[in-house]
Amino acid sequence: MNLKELNLEHIPSFNLLGKSGKARRGLLSLAHGKVETPVFMPVGTQASVKTVRNSDLLKDNWQIILGNTYHLYLRPGTAIIADAGGLHKFMSWEKNILTDSGGFQLFSLSKLRKRSEEGYHFQSHIDGSSHLLTPENVMEAQKIFGSDIMMVLDECLEQPSDRNRTEESLGLTLRWAERARRMHTGDRQALFGIVQGGAFPDLRRKSAEILAGMEFDGYAIGGVSVGEPRSLMMKAVRSCIGYLPENRPRYLMGVGKPADLVDFVALGVDMFDCVVPTRNARGGAFFVPGGHINIRNTRFRNDTAPVQQGCRCYTCSTYSRSYIRHLFTAKEWLAPILATLHNLHYFSVLMGKIRMAVEERRYTTWRREWHRRRRSFDPGTF
Numbered sequence: 497m498n499l500k501e502l503n504l505e506h507i508p509s510f511n512l513l514g515k516s517g518k519a520r521r522g523l524l525s526l527a528h529g530k531v532e533t534p535v536f537m538p539v540g541t542q543a544s545v546k547t548v549r550n551s552d553l554l555k556d557n558w559q560i561i562l563g564n565t566y567h568l569y570l571r572p573g574t575a576i577i578a579d580a581g582g583l584h585k586f587m588s589w590e591k592n593i594l595t596d597s598g599g600f601q602l603f604s605l606s607k608l609r610k611r612s613e614e615g616y617h618f619q620s621h622i623d624g625s626s627h628l629l630t631p632e633n634v635m636e637a638q639k640i641f642g643s644d645i646m647m648v649l650d651e652c653l654e655q656p657s658d659r660n661r662t663e664e665s666l667g668l669t670l671r672w673a674e675r676a677r678r679m680h681t682g683d684r685q686a687l688f689g690i691v692q693g694g695a696f697p698d699l700r701r702k703s704a705e706i707l708a709g710m711e712f713d714g715y716a717i718g719g720v721s722v723g724e725p726r727s728l729m730m731k732a733v734r735s736c737i738g739y740l741p742e743n744r745p746r747y748l749m750g751v752g753k754p755a756d757l758v759d760f761v762a763l764g765v766d767m768f769d770c771v772v773p774t775r776n777a778r779g780g781a782f783f784v785p786g787g788h789i790n791i792r793n794t795r796f797r798n799d800t801a802p803v804q805q806g807c808r809c810y811t812c813s814t815y816s817r818s819y820i821r822h823l824f825t826a827k828e829w830l831a832p833i834l835a836t837l838h839n840l841h842y843f844s845v846l847m848g849k850i851r852m853a854v855e856e857r858r859y860t861t862w863r864r865e866w867h868r869r870r871r872s873f874d875p876g877t878f
C-alpha cells in the first residue's frame with residue numbers, strides 16, 4: 497500500500513488499510529503527523545520518557561508518546577505549560593502526544609482521593625494540597641497542553657469488584673464521558689472515550705455500545721492490567737472490542753508486554769502504552785527475541801558479546817554485556833540509559849514486524865511462529 501496516496505487532509509482521522517484475521521493495519525492522522533498502527537506508545541508521564549532524549553526517540557521513529565494530565569496538572573502546572581506555548585514546545589517534542597486523563601493515577605491513590613458526581617476531590621501526593629478534577633477541567637487542561645489525543649476522565653475500579661459497585665461506577669464513567677464529549681468542538685485535537693465494566697462482559701458490551709453512540713474520535717479499553725489474571729484481561733477485551741466502530745482506532749490502556757502486544761493485536765487492538773520497556777530497563781532487564789535477560793547476572797561478567805546479536809541499537813552496536821553489567825553493578829547513571837535505548841529499539845522493531853505481518857495478511861502464521869520461538873528460548877544459553 498502507498499501511504500502517500502491516502503487523503504489525510506482531515507485531522508484527526510483514521511484509515512483502516514487492511515486486516516489479517518481480526519488484526520488491523522491502519523493509519524492515524526493527527527496534528528503532529530501520521531501514526532502507523534498497530535502502535536506502541538512509550539510512556540513519558542511527566543513530559544519525559546525516562547532516561548532518554550527526544551533525539552533518541554526520533555532515531556527509532558517513535559511517532560507518538562504518552563503523557564499524563566494528573567501529573568502535569570500538579571507539576572509544573574497548566575499555567576507554566578500554557579506560557580511555554582503548549583506541551584510540545586515545553587518539552588521540545590515535534591511528534592504526537594496522547595495525554596491520559598489521570599483516572600488510573602487517582603485509582604492508585606485511593607487514600608488521597610474521594611470521588612463524587614462532580615469529579616475527583618484529592619490531595620496532591622507532592623505537597624498535600626487539595627484539588628478537584630472534573631470531566632470539564634481535565635478537558636480544559638488537555639486543550640491547554642495541545643494534546644493530539646485527549647482522554648476523558650473515567651473511574652478505574654479495583655479488581656475484583658462486585659456487580660453493583662461496577663454498574664454504579666460504569667454509570668458515572670459514562671456520564672462523565674458525555675460531559676467531556678459536549679465540550680469537544682471538533683478541532684484538530686482527538687478525543688477518546690474509555691470502555692469500563694470490570695470483569696462483567698455484558699457491562700463491557702454496554703459501555704462500548706453507549707460510547708460508540710457518542711461518536712468519539714477513538715476508543716480506549718480501560719480497567720485492565722490492574723492485577724487480574726491474563727485470562728480475565730483477554731475476556732474483557734473480547735467482550736467489547738467487536739462493538740466498537742470499525743473505522744475508529746482501538747486503544748488498550750496500560751498493556752505492553754511483548755506477548756500481550758502480539759496477542760491483543762490478533763483481537764483487533766490498534767494502540768498500546770506501558771512502562772514495561774523503560775521500567776524493566778532501569779532494573780537491568782533487556783528484552784531479546786524469545787524473552788528477556790537480566791544483565792546483572794554473574795554469567796555476563798566476562799561476556800564480550802553485545803546484549804543481542806544483530807541488534808542495531810546504539811547499545812548493542814557499541815558496548816558489551818560485560819561493560820553494561822559493570823555499569824549496573826557500579827550503579828552508574830549510564831546503565832539505565834543504555835538499557836532503555838535497547839528496550840525501546842526492541843519494541844520499535846517488534847511493532848514494525850507486527851505491522852508488516854498484518855499488511856501481508858499472514859499474521860496468524862507469524863504470531864504462531866513468534867510464540868514457538870519464545871517458548872523454545874533458553875535465557876541460560878543466550
